[in-house]
Amino acid sequence: MQRVYSLAALVAAWTAAAALVHSRLLPGPLSVGATILADLSSGELPFQMGCTLARVTGSFAIAMVLGIIAGYAMGRSKAVDRYADSWLIVLINMPALVTIIFAYVWIGLNETAAILAVAINKLPNVIVVVREGARALDPELDEMARAFRFSRLSRIRHVVIPQLAPYLAASSRSGLSIVWKIVLVVELIGRPNGVGFVLGSAFQLFDMAKILSYAISFIVLMLVVESLLVQPLERRATSWRRHPA
Numbered sequence: 001m002q003r004v005y006s007l008a009a010l011v012a013a014w015t016a017a018a019a020l021v022h023s024r025l026l027p028g029p030l031s032v033g034a035t036i037l038a039d040l041s042s043g044e045l046p047f048q049m050g051c052t053l054a055r056v057t058g059s060f061a062i063a064m065v066l067g068i069i070a071g072y073a074m075g076r077s078k079a080v081d082r083y084a085d086s087w088l089i090v091l092i093n094m095p096a097l098v099t100i101i102f103a104y105v106w107i108g109l110n111e112t113a114a115i116l117a118v119a120i121n122k123l124p125n126v127i128v129v130v131r132e133g134a135r136a137l138d139p140e141l142d143e144m145a146r147a148f149r150f151s152r153l154s155r156i157r158h159v160v161i162p163q164l165a166p167y168l169a170a171s172s173r174s175g176l177s178i179v180w181k182i183v184l185v186v187e188l189i190g191r192p193n194g195v196g197f198v199l200g201s202a203f204q205l206f207d208m209a210k211i212l213s214y215a216i217s218f219i220v221l222m223l224v225v226e227s228l229l230v231q232p233l234e235r236r237a238t239s240w241r242r243h244p245a
Helices: 002-021 029-042 044-076 078-093 096-107 111-135 139-147 152-190 195-204 208-242
Strands: none
Touching: 002 029, 029 044, 029 208, 044 078, 044 111, 044 152, 044 195, 044 208, 078 111, 096 111, 096 152, 111 152, 152 195, 152 208, 195 208
């Protein structure tokens, strides 16, 4: 209930400020709500949100797969870690905007460049977390798997993945927040649709009602994904620590 009261107080403060300022640069909740309903009825809002969500899903999946492979290899092999660590440092410190521009210049203004640009920006985050998880794997469990002659697939499934699960959950949660933000920049710079594109168009027209309506809708979408997907997966990944066998 405290969260509801807090949100209600925020809306009340917003309404009072909009009434006091009385400017098109600060529309009230009713005006923004009307814009959301109009875009919902026209189908524009679901379409633009769908484009953004598709890019988020694609780039997130690519970054997670490549990051898990690279992070595990670096965590388990000192030679690989020494060789690839400098690359990882470059990726970590590379500004997101520079990566996006490189992708658009080298690949073109298309979906492939947009998704790869976002994936590359998220990749080092996954590698760092998974590498630490791979370094923390229990060597005694690994010896047990060898003693019982587990196949490589069985060892990964029953020994490695359960130990890496909390690290995978952490990288997913932190990485997803990065992806959400960078996708908007990618769309703002070089895509003809998506939430970022709409925000850029609305900014040029100083249409604050449109900006706020898409910003609020985007935040609601992120909260829904966080509550219905990310948090349940994180609880499941760490449940074995709270309820040991």
